[in-house]
Amino acid sequence: MPAMILEDHEQGEVGRLASRDLDGIAQYIADHARQVVVLCGAGISTSAGIPDFRSPGTGLYHNLQRFALPEAEAIFDLTYFQKHPDAFYELCREMWPGNYAPTACHYFIRLLSDKGILQRCYTQNIDSLEHAAGIPFDLLVAAHGNFDAAHVVDDNVGLASSYDVDITELQDALHDPGDEGWQELREYHGGLVKPKIVFFGEDLPERFFQLQKADLAKCDLLIVMGTSLQVSPFNTLLSLTPEHVPRLLINREAVGSCEELANGFNFDQFDSDCQDVFYQGDCDAGIESLAERLGWLTDLRKLVAMGRQEAEELQHSEKLPCHSAFTDECHETF
Numbered sequence: 001m002p003a004m005i006l007e008d009h010e011q012g013e014v015g016r017l018a019s020r021d022l023d024g025i026a027q028y029i030a031d032h033a034r035q036v037v038v039l040c041g042a043g044i045s046t047s048a049g050i051p052d053f054r055s056p057g058t059g060l061y062h063n064l065q066r067f068a069l070p071e072a073e074a075i076f077d078l079t080y081f082q083k084h085p086d087a088f089y090e091l092c093r094e095m096w097p098g099n100y101a102p103t104a105c106h107y108f109i110r111l112l113s114d115k116g117i118l119q120r121c122y123t124q125n126i127d128s129l130e131h132a133a134g135i136p137f138d139l140l141v142a143a144h145g146n147f148d149a150a151h152v153v154d155d156n157v158g159l160a161s162s163y164d165v166d167i168t169e170l171q172d173a174l175h176d177p178g179d180e181g182w183q184e185l186r187e188y189h190g191g192l193v194k195p196k197i198v199f200f201g202e203d204l205p206e207r208f209f210q211l212q213k214a215d216l217a218k219c220d221l222l223i224v225m226g227t228s229l230q231v232s233p234f235n236t237l238l239s240l241t242p243e244h245v246p247r248l249l250i251n252r253e254a255v256g257s258c259e260e261l262a263n264g265f266n267f268d269q270f271d272s273d274c275q276d277v278f279y280q281g282d283c284d285a286g287i288e289s290l291a292e293r294l295g296w297l298t299d300l301r302k303l304v305a306m307g308r309q310e311a312e313e314l315q316h317s318e319k320l321p322c323h324s325a326f327t328d329e330c331h332e333t334f
Contacts, residue, residue, distance in 0.1 A: 017246050020269060020277050025248050026293035033221040035119040036112050039237055043226020043251060043283050044105035045127055064090060078201040082153065085192055089182050093174050093321040097128040097147050101311035104284040105225055106133035107303040111296055113139055120215045124227060124234055126197045143208050143234050145197040152191040165193050174321035216240035222247040226283045229256035239263040246275040250286035254278055
């Protein structure tokens with residue numbers, strides 16, 4: 001692998017990539033990167049087997065049609081949830097952590113953390129697979145919330161109340177199909193209980209706004225995976241990266257270009273000052289290729305295998321909420 005020219009990042013200079021490809025990124029991580037920021041979206045979870053939302057016949061929306069949703073987005077509408085909570089609770093049963101195992105992408109982020117070079121992971125995903133992969137809470141920002149915590153939605157004013165609820169209370173309430181469990185929980189707390197997933201009409205977590213500027217200012221490598229970068233304010237994180245910091249996009253298509261976003265990606269190979277790299281393809285494939293170049297592939301595959309085994313054991317433990325809209329039995333991934 002070609003040698004890399006390194007400069008002192010602490011003095012405001014940024015190391016140069018030896019080549020604008022995975023080889024260059026791998027060498028940069030090995031020799032220079034110490035404060036990596038990861039931005040990720042739904043594309044890193046699809047290989048876990050989580051159904052996408054809109055696919056005809058198989059998507060989550062299709063399987064919730066018996067609830068007669070007025071539109072797909074209604075499942076995450078706070079006003080609709082208060083009037084018709086059944087559909088969202090069915091979605092919760094399907095997506096509850098443990099039904100699916102983390103992917104190679106999740107475990108690669110975990111390896112960055114284990115090696116002490118992960119500054120922060122910002123995720124758009126609500127599936128809590130980052131937590132399942134062992135990424136520490138303090139290094140994770142769930143921009144759209146997830147299943148790690150729950151809160152009460154006040155029946156009277158339609159806004160989240162001031163107190164949280166242990167997520168295991170909701171897990172127990174949703175264990176059996178039907179509405180008896182969540183209705184009892186609603187009566188006990190005086191309002192519907194939902195995971196801290198950001199609905200329309202709710203603000204993003206304060207943590208997202210509190211950490212982003214400092215995190216991106218320190219960032220010496222940005223890795224973006226499996227996201228369209230079309231949702232604001234998440235996509236504005238790209239604009240906060242310091243000039244000339246190397247950035248890697250792993251995605252099936254190029255997104256977030258400089259024509260679309262402030263300080264967006266520029267994959268023009270003729271721009272000698274640019275340090276943006278694009279790997280086009282499946283996220284897991286891209287991450288495994290990068291891990292191989294780093295000498296991390298064996299460790300990565302061990303973590304993936306361990307995660308699958310743990311998910312299988314949890315699914316057979318009868319601790320997960322069951323559901324009826326998707327299958328007649330509890331979901332089994334493997």
